[in-house]
Amino acid sequence: MSVDNNDKYLTPITPDQVKLEIKDPVDPTALSQAKDIIKELRTSTDSTTLNGSVDPKQLVAVAKKLGDIPEDINTYIATKEECKAAFDGLSDTDRASLVNIHARVSAFANAQRNSVQDCEIDIPGGKAGHTVSPCKAAGCYAPGGRYPLPSSVIMTAVTAKAAGCEIVVLASPRPAPITLAAAHIAGADLFLKIGGAQAIATMAYGIDAENEFGPAVPRCDTIVGPGNKWVTAAKSIVQGYCGIDMLAGPSEVLVIADETANAEVVAADLIAQAEHDVVARAILLANNQNTIDEIEKAVGDQLSSLPEPNKSTATEAFKQSFAVLCKDVDECVTISDDIAPEHLEIQTKDAMEVGKKCANYGGLFVGEHAAEVLGDYGAGPNHTLPTGGTGRYTGGLSVFNFLRIRTWMRIDDQKASQSMVDDSIVMARLEGLEGHARAAEARSLTTEPAYKKAKN
Incomplete structure (x- = not known):
């Protein structure tokens, strides 16, 4: 197929035509289908209870029907032995690349973990503080559709x-050898060869005991990772029963040039x-x-040689992609902040200064050499990032998705x-909560509790 460079791959629009697109990432049809799949899998049909793990026989049947595993x-x-064999079977070059990426992502994640610590402060009569601890079981999803994503x-x-999660459960359908190899070096404890809503349900509700189809699967405390519309729909169903990272929509990049x-x-x-x-x-x-025109032509030239x-x-x-001519770089920043893109590249003079002006994005890539694909493949920061404008209020996947900040106090x-104590008594009665006031009075050295006055 030849490419006509006169076609506009990046539809030209004006700044006034840019609309803040906050789309519901949960597809209604996929949501309905995900609910049916989860209902089919669970041993309890009462969705209002916390009982009812996934039936392993049903899981295998559904996975076969949906093409996750062969008939x-x-x-x-997938056993740990399979994953190790896949890792050992890689070429030296492929294995070295996987090792290098693992090392860089680990270094960044460990630095994040070390950035938040337990703390305590003095309060009147005692101490208060917080502890930082990981959840026990983490569920991790890796897509296995159009491309394998180790x-x-x-x-x-x-x-x-x-x-610091004790157990890491990984799920990915039809895993390629490189995906199995990545699971080995990443230290996954269980690898589920299933995808879609069925994988999310299995990680959320668990499998109670070892069975003829495989081992027990613990209920995961939080589930993370990108996936297709059924994965996203299923995550929307189980959130609250367990934690999730985000409901991610289509991927996006915005370049300020x-x-x-x-x-x-x-x-x-x-x-x-x-x-x-x-x-x-x-x-x-x-x-x-002129910049837009040159980039438009380069897109056409490069696209013509891209393989199928x-x-x-x-x-x-590119049919839903666009270019905006702005009056200056500051207007570019304003529009970018309205869009809050998943990936934001700054390719301008004084790129770092421009980047510092930007407030809303998932991941920031500063300068010509900081390619977004370097972030995809392990510069260090995580590549699982907020989409669809949600970068206005949240960030990408990090160790903090697996950590619990729990507070304590002691008198x-x-x-x-x-x-x-005195402030608590006053505030409780201002709120009309007499029981609260009396509980505070029970700790007072000067005020007789109201319940004692009533008794006398």
Whole structure:
């Protein structure tokens, strides 16, 4: 298929035409289907209870029906031996790359973990503080659809391990050898060869005991990782019963460029994003038309040599991609903050200063050489990032998704605590909570509790 460079891959729009798109990431049809799958899998049909693990026989049947595992396979598990064999079977180059990526992601995640510590302060009459502790079991999902994504295995499982999770359960359908190898180096404790809503349900509700189809699976305290619309729908169903990282929509990149930007580099980054999925989106904000024109031409030139199916996927994704001519870089920053893109690249002069002006994004990539794909493949920061404008209020996957900050207080000196007691009595009665007031009065050295007055 030849590419006509006169076609506009990046639809030109004006700043006024840019709308803040906060779309519901949960597809209604996928949600209904995910509910049916989960109901089919659980041993209890009462969705209002916390009882009812996943039936392993049903799980295997559903996994076969949906193409997760072949008809002649009767297990939902990939053993640690399989994962190690896959790792050992890699070429020296592939193995070294996996080891290097693992090391960089581990270093960053460990630094994050070490950045938050237990603390305590003095309070009247005692101490108060918080403890930082990991959840016990983490569920990690890695897509297994259009492309195998061993990088997602490392990003999720390594981060959970760095947080200190005792058990890491990984799920990925139809795992390629490189995915199994990534699970080995990431230290996953269980590998479920299933995907979609069935994988999320299994990690959320667990499998009670070892059985003919595989081992017991613990109920995971939090479930993380990117996935298709059924994964996202299932995560929306189980959140609350367990924690989740985010409800992620289609992937996106936004590049802020000026006259100093390398058009070929920017085009390559836009294409890299577009080949993710037909619903992915690439956005260009620039302060001059010549920059936009050069990047547009470079996109066409490079897309013409992209192999299939990548070319068709990227071409379709460009249909919802666009370019905006802004009056200056500051207007680019304003529009970018409104969009709050998943990936934000700054390819301008004084790129770091421009980056510091930006407030809303998932991950920031500063300068021509800081390619977003380097973030995808293990520069250190996690590549699981908020999409669809949610970067306005949340960040990407990190060790903090697996950590619990729990507070405590202790009173050692009752006399010294009386100012807090008195304030609590007053505030409780202002709120109309007499029982609260009396509970505080029970600790008072000067005020007789109301319940005693009533008794007398």
